[in-house]
Amino acid sequence: MPAAATAPIVESAVARVERLASESAVVVFSVSSCCMCHAVKRLFCGMGVHPTVHELDLDPRGRELERALARLLGYGPAGAPVVPAVVPVVFIGGKLVGAMDRVMAAHINGSLVPLLKEAGALWL
């Protein structure tokens, strides 16, 4: 994403994450080669939801975003640059849902669908 020409305000990674997360009803931070990211994308598509996907490996600031996500998820701030399996990270309605296991648990206990409806990602 190109910086503004006039005032080069560098957005912090966390702020960027939060901004991106609130831009759509369902936002998934992913890595294109990650199989669990693929699974979560398929899950949403199977439910008729079309999430906005940000592939971190295709983003020039991807590493920073990944670290920010790790911190949001509660991993130690002094963690290694590559935290094992941070992605996929799902936001619904701007709010953090979590990684694959959280999304799955939410779906099984029936709380995912109301959340999606509330965010406007699902009708019916």
Place this chain on the structure above:
Amino acid sequence: LQPAATAYYGELEEALIHGTCTSIDPSMIGSDVDTECKNKTAFSTTPLSFNPNLNHLREGLLSLPPFPQHHRERAVEKTFNSICMYAAAGYLAARPPTLEIFPSWPMNHLQQPYSVSTGSISSFTGNSHSVGSTTDSSSGQNAMPQAELVSPGSMRADSGQQQEVLMVTVDDYNYEEGLGAAATTAPIFQQHTADQDRRKHGSTRKEGKLLDAKTERRLAQNREAARKSRLRKKAYVQQLETSRIRLQQIEQELHGARSQGLFPGGGSASGDMSSGAMMFDMEYARWLEDDSKHMIELQGALQAQIMDANLVGIVEECMRHYDELFHLRAMLARADVFHLMTGLWATAAERCFLWMGGFRPSEIIKMLIPQLDPLTEQQTLGMCNLQRSSEQTEEALAQGLQQLHQSLAEAVGTSPLSDGANVANYTALMALALDRLDTLESFYRQRVLPSVTFPLKLPIMQADNLRQQTLHHMRRLLTTRQAARCFLSVGEYHRRLRALSSVWASRPRESFVAAAENVSPSGTAAEQAVHPYHQSQFSGL
């Protein structure tokens, strides 16, 4: 001619003694003596696998070039006999689990060695050349034995006594005896050929003269001896059969005990298990024992119609027990994901229905819903929603695993350098690998293997997570009694799969006698061809 045959037999014998097998190309065994050198080069030693090569051996023996009678008789008798002995010994020594000494000798083939040997023997009493000429053509080699059996008429042309010998031969040896004959010792074999010789001579004399008393007595004694030895052979084969079955049973038990972890240090026959796998197998065996105890408790508590406070406790205990299993499985996924995924910890029938290393939640729910009658509307809705969401999640996980398969297939199938090496690098690396296998091995261990096993455990662990979530949610949807019935049904379902596996594993193997009798319809045709008198008996019916 004889040295060639003796040499040939000698080599066969030697090869069998040394436990190697020879792939004998029958078409190369020509009656042309000049191809003796070719015969020798036809031998190639391959790793031990007797079954196909016994066929070769038989074919080789059947396609013998003709020899003068006395040489042939002795050579055939002695060598065939000793070869069969060594074959049997080799089988017993090298492959104890399967005493399949005569695996591929269906009925018609089995009778050929005897009929061929005796037929050939008798064929040389008269016209050695006429028969010899038919077998000189290498193309007709293998057709010779069949010709002898199927069209005795051609033999009849040579000499009247030959056909009778053939018929007597086939008549005397049913399948079992034929089997046993080769496995028994030399004297019996020789006894039979001697019997056949005597019978042959006796039958010719029947045509014209009276038999003198001495000959008659001798014939009777021979018949008696023949009968006795046939019985002995039958008993021996029976003994072999039961030993084989017993051996298989023991093997099964051993394997079963090993897979349950009851045999420490049991590096299973299928390869060495990692320590993580072995530990899991042991813990899982204990888990299964506790599981069956819980099942009994559940059943007892359910049958007591009143709502027992105990039941709540038992159901909670069952839930906790499953949580413990998922914990064990998570540890196994980190230690040895392949063991978990391929279901080596499970029995055969369970393995058949494995989904991502375990049960498929939506299937279990589908199975349980009808068993839980009566359900309230809310419960029904909840269970159906659970089934649907489970199906969706299962589908997503399966697709995730599939994507992983694809990327791993690329990584494993192509260049070992993970950063997309070009062909030159790859060739260089391979050249290096050819000289330094340890380099390649360490590369695989440090780079390739982790990149395979690390991501693989992710979908598997998520699948286990799904199973756990599903069970917990189901528990919340249902009453205690209904939940108890669920746990009981799930436990019973898996117990039945395990029972099915053990019944399957201990199924009686068909004896190869019975199996072979069902095998070749052509055998009956061959039989009928040489039993025209049988047919005439039934023609009036």
